[in-house]
Every structure is written in C-alpha cells, then in structure tokens.
Amino acid sequence: MRRYVAKRVAHATFVMWLVATTVFFGLRLIPGGPVRTMLGQEATPQAVAAMRAELGLDEPLYVQYVDWLVDMATLRFGQSLSTSQPVAELVGQAAPRTLSIALLAIVVGLGVAIPTGIVSATRKGEPLDYLATVTAFLGVSMPAFFVGILLALVFGVWLGLLPVFGYVPPSEGIVPWLKSILLPGIAVGLPYAAVVMRMMRSSLLEVLNEPYMRTARAKGVSDRVVLYKHALQNALIPVVTVAGIQLALVLVGSVTVELVFGIQGLGRLLVDSMLDRNYPVTQAVILIVAAVMVFTNLAVDLVYTVIDPRIGYGGNQ
Incomplete structure (x- = not known):
C-alpha cells in the first residue's frame, strides 16, 4: 500500500x-x-x-x-502584475467563494444522484425510472451556466426568493451566505448529479442481476438486505470513480457560473488575469485547479479500499 x-x-x-x-x-x-x-x-x-x-x-x-x-x-506565487498585490492574497480572497459553490454542488449532486439512481434501478421500467432517466439526460445536455441562467430567472427575477448577484461571506451570517450560493451551487450540482445518477443506476442494475444476488433472494434474504448490504457496496465502486473524475465538471461549472451570478471567485479571477496577461495570477489559479483535480483522483483510488477491502494494490497492502 x-x-x-x-x-x-x-x-x-x-x-x-x-x-x-x-x-x-x-x-x-x-x-x-x-x-x-x-x-x-x-x-x-x-x-x-x-x-x-x-x-x-x-x-x-x-x-x-x-x-x-x-x-x-516553495509556494511563493509572487505579485500581480496589474495591482502589485500578492497573488496568494488574491487567491485567498477568491478561493472560499469558489469552494463554497463547489462543496454545495457536490452535496446537492450526490444527495440527488445516489437516491435517484437507487430508485431508478429498483423500479426499472416503471414511471419513476422513465422520469429519472429523462431528467438525467436533460441534466447532462445542459451546461451549468445555462442552468444557472434559468434558476436566476425563475427564483431570482420572477419569484424574487433568492439573490442572483454577489456573494455574502459566512461571517455576515450563515443564512445570507447560503442564500448567496444556493442558486450557483444547484446550477453546478444538477449536471453533476445527472452523470452520477446514470452511473449509479447502471452499476446497481448490473450488480442486482449477478448470480449471487439471485441466490441470496432464493435463500430468503429480504430485498432490503440484498440491496443495502450486498448490492449497494459493490455498485458504489464505479460510481466513486465517475463521481471523482466528474469533480472536474464541478470546478469548470463553478468558473462559468461565477460569471453568471457576478461572484468574484477563482473563475472570475482567472478570466480577468488572462485578459490582462497577468502571468503570475493566471499560472497560480490554473495550478491550484489542476492540483485539486490530480490529487482528487489519487484520493478516489485510495477510497476504493474503504468501499471494498478485497481490492489490493499489486500485493503491497
């Protein structure tokens, strides 16, 4: 190991x-x-x-x-060429906003994808399965910024329930903070949920059709035990892979959605620095995003052993 x-x-x-x-x-x-x-x-x-x-x-x-x-x-990012501010300071101001959106998107995505995928797999061919499948295809086909525009139009402009511009830090109140990131987080999380849901459904259906699943049912094991104790654990392995890889989608979605909702996060910082040819800031932001993606994939591989201890790494355990 x-x-x-x-x-x-x-x-x-x-x-x-x-x-x-x-x-x-x-x-x-x-x-x-x-x-x-x-x-x-x-x-x-x-x-x-x-x-x-x-x-x-x-x-x-x-x-x-x-x-x-x-x-x-040595983690010395230098200074911005246009403002002379330390790059670390600029990134430190922008990163919490992007991370807030990304974390909420992951919570929304997994919170929607896992239960929906389970329901769709266990009710294959029923109306709920068709509804979940159609919704997932719509989610995959719509980019995060387009979903964000629709959400802002409906819940911000027409209904006036949530703000559609700007970011409120947690220091000014948890409720205002959540309100400021709720629409961006949902906009990024729904396309993420669609991809993970499709994988959850396919993986669970494959496991449920395995011979040992049919044997367990023949022995009188209840459907709930078969599903949650045996099938779900095995089905989660490819789901974890896709969910981890799709974190790149969350990061990219956060960048575009920040522009829609006027949030000064890493995405806005990256766009502005590229337009200004601000080398130190551009390089730092891209490297930070790349580091998150690279080391997230490493973490996903290590999570495999938690989900299924039978998985080894070339005998070096």
Whole structure:
C-alpha cells in the first residue's frame, strides 16, 4: 500500500510539473503581453523596455522558468502584475467563494444522484425510472451556466426568493451566505448529479442481476438486505470513480457560473488575469485547479479500499 501511494504521489507530482511547464510557456506564446496591456499600445519603446526590466521580463526565458519553478516549489506565487498585490492574497480572497459553490454542488449532486439512481434501478421500467432517466439526460445536455441562467430567472427575477448577484461571506451570517450560493451551487450540482445518477443506476442494475444476488433472494434474504448490504457496496465502486473524475465538471461549472451570478471567485479571477496577461495570477489559479483535480483522483483510488477491502494494490497492502 505504501509503495502504491508513493508511486501515485510521484506520478501526480510529475503531472503537476507538466501542467506548470505547459502553462508557463503556453501563456508566453500568446501574442501580446502584460506590459503592452498595462501601458497601452501608444507606449514608447523606452517605456516598454523599462517596464519589462522592472517586472523581470527582460531575462532569458529559461531563467524566468527556473526562477518560477523554484518559487512554485516553495509556494511563493509572487505579485500581480496589474495591482502589485500578492497573488496568494488574491487567491485567498477568491478561493472560499469558489469552494463554497463547489462543496454545495457536490452535496446537492450526490444527495440527488445516489437516491435517484437507487430508485431508478429498483423500479426499472416503471414511471419513476422513465422520469429519472429523462431528467438525467436533460441534466447532462445542459451546461451549468445555462442552468444557472434559468434558476436566476425563475427564483431570482420572477419569484424574487433568492439573490442572483454577489456573494455574502459566512461571517455576515450563515443564512445570507447560503442564500448567496444556493442558486450557483444547484446550477453546478444538477449536471453533476445527472452523470452520477446514470452511473449509479447502471452499476446497481448490473450488480442486482449477478448470480449471487439471485441466490441470496432464493435463500430468503429480504430485498432490503440484498440491496443495502450486498448490492449497494459493490455498485458504489464505479460510481466513486465517475463521481471523482466528474469533480472536474464541478470546478469548470463553478468558473462559468461565477460569471453568471457576478461572484468574484477563482473563475472570475482567472478570466480577468488572462485578459490582462497577468502571468503570475493566471499560472497560480490554473495550478491550484489542476492540483485539486490530480490529487482528487489519487484520493478516489485510495477510497476504493474503504468501499471494498478485497481490492489490493499489486500485493503491497
């Protein structure tokens, strides 16, 4: 087990280095640059050269790359090129807003997907199954930002029940905080729920049709015990895989939904920094999102042993 974890951590570290390298050089291949964005197109060559020297952009590219890698390894993200604020401070202000939406989306998604998938699988061919299947297909086909627009229109504009713009921190009250993230969280969580629900239904149907399930029923084991003690545990293994991988959908959905609801989270920070060619901020946000995705996949693999202890890792347990 230790050897497996060490191997996966090493692999995740390599992936992060690859992402960091791609982001660093990819940003610098985009036409234009932060200096022209900051000074404008009318700036003189002397002013541009002076600003490049001040920002350290006149150094050879490989020198900038090595210095940046060292800074990343020591968690020094530098300063914003446009505001001179520490990047860590900007990220620290934006991250709680994105995490609030993402966590609520996960709660909503799993809270809807797991029970609905179970009901759909145990009532195959019945009206509830058809309703759940059609709803899931609609959820998969609609992106989070579109769901957010519909929710804002119905519950914010027409009914006036919930705010549709801005974010309230928890320090100003739990209820106002929940109200400010409820619509964005549901908008991100529903497409997530649709994908997980379909996998839950398919996986549970497959397990329920296994010979040992029919044998258990033939021996007089109640349907409830068959479902919750035997079938559900085995059915959850592929569901955990899909749910973990689909966390990328939650993160991407949070980014787009923040723009719809006017929330200054990581998504808005990333878009603004890319438009300004703000290299340090853009690089930091992309790396943070990539790290969440990479290490979430690692955590999903480790959760397998909790769900099913029979699963081993090449004999190194």
